[in-house]
Amino acid sequence: MLSAQDLLVALKLLQEDAPTHSYALLGKTLGLSQAQVQQAYAHLTDARLLRSGSSAPVRAALVNVLVKGVPYFLPAPQRDEQVVRGVATGCSVAPLPGTEASPLVWPTEEGDAEGFAVEPLCPEAVGAARCDQRLHHLLALTDLVRSHRSSLKERSLAAQRLEHAILEPVATY
Template sequence: MFTKPQDIVVALKLSLSNSISSYAELGKSLGMSASEVHAAVRRLQEARLLDPETKQVRFEALRNFLVHGVPYAFPVSPKAVTRGMPTAWAAPAMSDKISAADQMPPVWPDPDGKVQGAAVQPLYPSVPGAARRDPELYRLLALADALRIGRARERAIAEKELGLHLNRHAHA
């Protein structure tokens, strides 16, 4: 079974708490149905990114997949100009580390967004709403997008930041 883009969203959310309270609660926080979350957890277990017994994130495996798999499995190219929510290097997670004045900021199309930029398809349609509700998840999703669309420098910064997050939570 192949991993789907929403599985990455679920894995990143689980990396923040490393436990599943209920599929319904997790789904509500992510803007997904309980059955979508359950299926994502099953695929993550099959991909060996979650422990099947404890349902806890395997942090090193997740880091490796984010860095080496996600850019190829879920590539995206910024498209038309739209209003939305900043992602990748334009998001708060990286905006203080990257100066990208020569290009339009990447954004997730979002009617509530306040930034004009190049449209980037999020990993799942509910990502902007989930990111608004959870700033830490927003940070991780933006870093994952930097891996998906960034140049070498942006990808290196995102890899380092994701590694720090995953190491911190693995040893918490």
């Protein structure tokens, strides 16, 4: 079964500059151990989200999992109705024109944004996103898809943008 950390690894592997030659180096960029990355590779390969013997994600399959599966097996329920301090995610990172989305944050005292708290995909996602703007963008779109605070329109637009970002890696966002 896939874990949130497995999906974090898959999203990082979409990046052209991802260190794919070393589990330890990839783990360091994500805040994961070498063993966790190795296990993620195995899970992703078993789930047919990573080509066997390769570091290349199966992009179309990954889109399907993120858009259709993650909202159900890794939802991002709202914590409470209070505005808190944290690291920006959702529309604050990946704006959706024509929507009035609430600002979302991953709650942490070290954050520089304010918004409604949403749990990150996994705890390591926050640190990894701070070091990689493109990964942060993909995680923010994923949060919009999995958030109970997002409207159906916002989830649909975020899913389209996520699909575009994954299937067309040279696209600018």
